[in-house]
Amino acid sequence: MSRILIVEDEQVIRSALRRLLEKHNYDVSDAGAVDEAVAQFSLTDFDLIISDLRLPGAPGTDLIKLAGHVPVLIMTSYGSMRSAVDAMKLGAKDYIAKPFNHDEMLETIAALLATASEEPVETPAADSSSVEPSHNLPFIGQCxxxxxxxxxxxxxxxxxxxxxxxxxxxxxxxxxxxxxxxxxxxxxxxxxxxxxxxxxxxxxxxxxxxxxxGSFTGANSxxxxxxxxxxxxxxxxxxxxxxxxxxxxxxxxxxxxxxxxxxxxxxxxxxxxxxxxxxxxxxxxxxxxxxxxxxxxxxxxxxxxxMPPLRNRGEDIIELAEKFLADACERMACPTLSLSPESRAMMLAYNWPGNVRELENAIERAVILADTNSITPDLLGLDIDAKLTLDQLESRFVEHEPQQEQVVNAGAQRQPQQGLSLDDYFQRFVLEHQDQMSETELAKKLGVSRKCLWERRQKLGIPRKPKG
CATH class of the missing domain: 3.40.50.300 (P-loop containing nucleotide triphosphate hydrolases)
Known part of the structure; x- marks a missing residue:
């Protein structure tokens, strides 16, 4: 017979829930607060703890750590759904909204008890604070x-x-x-x-x-x-x-x-x-x-x-590329190929808007086109300039044009502009290049869509060049 502890400060609810569970052959104990439960019982002796979220004194979520391996079911009102989600993050096995349906409560309890009986209890020697990734994870990643x-x-x-x-x-x-x-x-x-x-x-x-x-047209069976x-x-x-x-x-x-x-x-x-x-x-x-x-x-x-985007994974990009390269060579039954130093540098500089999927496709394309045993940048088909982020453009601009000056107004003294924000840089870049570039070329150079360029123009009040 499974032992269940109910922690609920409202006597009516506590008594009703106790009668329901005892009627279904559970061994039930109850308490009105966390402190009372800890003082009266050894929490680890129970198979399940059902607790209200809001209790006098300590909240019901405190029982999660105190109970060790014993699963905790949190009861909460519909108005406290956000708090219930937080309780799940703290380790509650499940939550149920009040007022609850008797059948729903019994089914939830049965499911939790069944799951708990299948899970091995962790020994004290196990260090749960450092979880080693399983060796068979379908991922590569040292970052x-x-x-x-x-x-x-x-x-x-x-x-x-x-x-x-x-x-x-x-x-x-x-x-x-x-x-x-x-x-x-x-x-x-x-x-x-x-x-x-x-x-x-x-x-x-x-x-x-x-x-x-027959439930709808075409549902023949x-x-x-x-x-x-x-x-x-x-x-x-x-x-x-x-x-x-x-x-x-x-x-x-x-x-x-x-x-x-x-x-x-x-x-x-x-x-x-x-x-x-x-x-x-x-x-x-x-x-x-x-x-x-x-x-x-x-x-x-x-x-x-x-899931972190590929551009934020550093050297993982090269490790993934080498795996995809080996897999592609084996799949296409071709000699072993290697990445040239230039290709590695390009892949680390690229923004990878398509992430891992784009990297895999780029490597497969390169293997198909390769005439030598080395993968060169041109085989990858990556357009670095077209994919630069605004941050990369800003750093490149500062690096190559440190003395760039801007006219503040007609007749004013020309001053070097320093400490540009991203919006300042965007505005400056567009105003200085829109006479030589079309909207499509500007958007491509900034690594954004034409729609994004138009929206940012509206936000920053950047006028379009007059049509002559």
């Missing part, structure tokens, strides 16, 4: 951001927490999701990957939740959805920011109730699926603009992983 990412993946993989992976296109978000799944207790079950941006809006609900025969296909395993939703609002509402219900209902069906089905979502967009800004459900955003924002 500090990647090492921090490996540690977070190892920690989150042991839990069933929902994960939101953020990062630019091509940074390897799906690889991170795969690493989490492969190191989790669900590793033997399937991981189903879905690109939300690649499915037509009219079909997204049918693809995710399935449909019954019943079909299970991708969520059901991931039952027992992991569902990876890439580009979740592209999910239509109606589908977001159904996804939120799935996350809250762990059940799905096919399109055209009146029956719901329970599923056991861990969700990992990814996006390159700012979901918080989308939520403010009404393009993404705020309640779904907070449901997803339990554990966040940020």
């Amino acid at each position: 500090e951001p990647m090492q921090a990412l490996f540690g977070r993946i190892a920690k989150v993989a042991r839990t069933d927490a929902t994960v939101l992976i953020l990062g630019e296109s091509g940074t390897g978000k799906e690889l991170a999701a795969r690493a989490i799944h492969d190191q989790s207790p669900r590793a033997q079950a399937p991981m189903i990957s879905v690109n939300c941006a690649a499915i037509p809006e009219t079909l997204i609900e049918s693809e995710l939740f399935g449909h019954e025969k 019943a079909r299970s959805g991708l969520i059901e296909a991931a039952d027992g395993g992991t569902l990876f939703l890439d580009e979740i920011g592209e999910l239509p609002l109606e589908a977001q509402a159904r996804l939120l219900r799935f996350l809250q109730e762990s059940e799905i209902r096919k399109v055209g069906s009146v029956q719901s089905k329970k599923v056991n699926v861990r969700l990992i979502a990814a996006t390159h967009r700012n979901l918080k800004e989308l939520a403010r603009a009404g393009e993404f459900r705020e309640d779904l955003y907070y449901r997803l924002y339990v554990m966040e992983l940020k």
